[in-house]
Amino acid sequence: MITELKCRDIDIWKTFTCGQCFRWKHRPDGSFAGAAAKRAARIKYASGVIVIEEDSVTDTPENRKEAEHFWAEYFDLSRDYGKAREWLLSHDEKIGDAVKAGDGIRILRQDLWETIVSFIISQNNNIPRIQGCIEALAELCGEKIPGSELYSLPSPEVLSGMTPDALAPVRLGYRAPYLVAAAREYIKLRPLLEAEPSLQGTPGTADISDTGKALTAAEEYSLLLSLTGVGPKVASCISLFGLGRIESFPIDVWVRRVMHEVYGFDEGDMRGMKKYAEEHFGQYGGLAQQYLFYFIRRQNM
DNA sequence: TTCCAGGTGGCAT
């Protein structure tokens, strides 16, 4: 099935290669092939339209509607990025170059559990190797996606039933036991975390506006922190990419570098960087972080 | 050989 979504404000190359996701592979024709949640797709962009080809989905009205909803959310199409960029430019003197470099990046709204797995693997690791580990993990114990050669990532149930030794082929190193423990812990937290405020009003999603059960960003963050292998940086990435908390500002080695180079912070002054981000990047901290991350990383590669 | 990568857990203060 082919899904077409109008979007004037996206650069899929930047969006897929800026380090927020790890499963999309660039192809010679400029398209990307990969997987998100339980779906496999080839994606290209031309003249204001994102074209998503899914061999594993047959073209029925229900499937079409579901695909449109899934991919529109995945690409965060309801957000006005032009407005976000203007907001950042008017609230910070020095972010202009990074915004210009990162123009076209959108924050992908990824599956929560996949985001947890991906960023536990990401710790003290490099991006090519993270990609390899995730593919190996999917192939070892994920589910084959029908009509595709790709596998989805293993569910928390599958992963919680494995031993770290059984994950040896994935070459996760010391992260293997983290992943197994986090899977077990996540199963308990899932009922709390799946009441997602950003999805309120979305068809097919429970409206939790009256139940009082919606978590604040801070509450979500502290729950994520309780997972084995999840510290401040990884929890921030999960908030940003897995829960749509676009104000979240993850600080890693690259962000420390760029905050030193552009803003003059001491590279150990995480406290100051965090405060600065809150005051200057505010509601768009996560987007600012991606612009800065992309900006500094591109200079060094 | 040593250093590094989208850091964190465990332990000592």
Next chain:
DNA sequence: ATGCCACATGGA
């Protein structure tokens, strides 16, 4: 609450 340090793996 904060400061070290070991941790598995593979590429530069």
